[in-house]
Amino acid sequence: MNGRMDRLELNRLGLRVRVVQAPMAGGVSTPALVAAVSQAGGLGSLGAAYLTPRQIAQAGAAVRARTDRPFAVNLFIPGPLPEVTAEEVAAAVADLAPLHAELGLMPPALPGQVQEDFEAQFRAVLELRPAVFSFAFGQLGAEKVAALRAAGILVMGTATSGLEASALARNGVDAVVVQGGAAGGHRGGWTHDGLEDTLHLTRVAVRAVNVPVIAAGGLMDAADVRAALGAGASLAQCGTAFLRAREAGTSAPYRAALAAARVGDTTLTRAFSGKAARGLANRVTASVGRPLPYPLQNALTRDLRAAASRAGRPEFLSLWAGEGAHRGREGTAAELLAGLWP
Structure with missing residues (x-):
């Protein structure tokens, strides 16, 4: 290991296990899951x-x-919020309307607020002062990086290509998370979807940047983690491996779909959020062909996803999962973490 992040990893973060539990938005990464992983040494x-x-x-x-x-x-x-035409909105609504009707919902409509206030969220993070702040979907301005540094918070940015990794390093992050194409959930880059093999991308990034690299995407067991570290990563980031943790906020229908997953069941889709994301294929991924761009589509499908979770209907849920979903296990977060560590 090398660089500023690595010294602080040992001295301040004190990690006993070189595994990061991926930050899964939408309720999966509950405080109980986050705390359990950290308490167990990740x-x-x-x-x-x-x-x-x-x-x-x-x-x-x-x-x-x-x-x-x-x-x-x-x-x-x-x-910037994307500009869309009335015709584009009507097409997206038409794709979703039959699904709404099946669940007894009113026809879909865009809410007045489509995303949270990032500036206010960022201020809340600064006040909270976690050990690490990580981000995806873009670059963080130099002023915000400086504010995090002043608060003693390490900064990690997400890249899906070597070029994005280099841009993040130039922008002053302490470490770069490189997300391979096998990863579940949203693609974390901002220039293109980036579907490179995780180990290849890790090697490219290690050569391209002078900060530690964290490998993510398809890492489901100790052998995968060893391979990522062998490719030069300082840490391995795992998300799908924790979806069935006892402490995770994964809903019952989501868990059932994961337990039944087979090889090749995931797909890359924009149907739920308008941004490319990997999850288990279902009726929504098959039937929604005209989504609005992110974050508009994400807001438009919010009621559908909430109703599907209440009704136990996984065919209408965004079942984010990586290509290794069929290799997932149940257990406590500590047990799953132990299974990831060589």
Whole structure:
């Protein structure tokens, strides 16, 4: 290991296990999951992209009530809201309307607010002062990087290519998370979808940047983690491997779909959020062909996803999962973490 992050990893983060639990937004990365991973020696991560500032503060306090170990908080970098035509909105609504009707919902409609206030979220993170702040979907301005540094918070950015990794390093991050194409959930880059093999991307990034690299995507067991570290990664980041953890906020229908997953069941889709994301294929991924761009589609499908979860209908849920979903296991977070560590 090398660089500023590695020294602080040993001295301040004190990780006993070189595994980061991926920050899964939308309720999966509960305070209980984050705390359990950190307590067991890894780095737990709170996916806070959809939380209000008050909820960020509450979730952070809930983590600290369970552990005094370091943890991370993750946000999505917002871009300008996309401009769409009335015809594009009508097409997206038409795709979703039959699904709404089947669940007894009113026809879909865009809400007045389509995403949280990032500036307010960021201020909440600064006030919370987690050990690590990670982000995806873009770059963080130099002023915000400096503010995090001043607060003693390590900064990790997400890349899906060597070029993005280099851009993040130039922007002053302490470490770069490189997300391979096998990863579940949203693609974390901002220039293109980036579907490179995880180990290849890790090697490219290690050569390209002078900060530690964290490998993510398809890492489901200790052999995968060993391979990522062998490719030069300082840490391995795992998300799908924790989806069936006892402490995770994964809903019952989501868990059932994961338990039944087979090789090749995932797909890359924009149907739920308008941004490319990997999950288990279902009726929504098959039938929605005209989604609005992110974050509009994400807001448009919010009611559908909430109703499907209440009704136990996984065919209408965003079942984010990586290509290794069929290799997932149930257990406590500590048990799953132990299975990832050589």
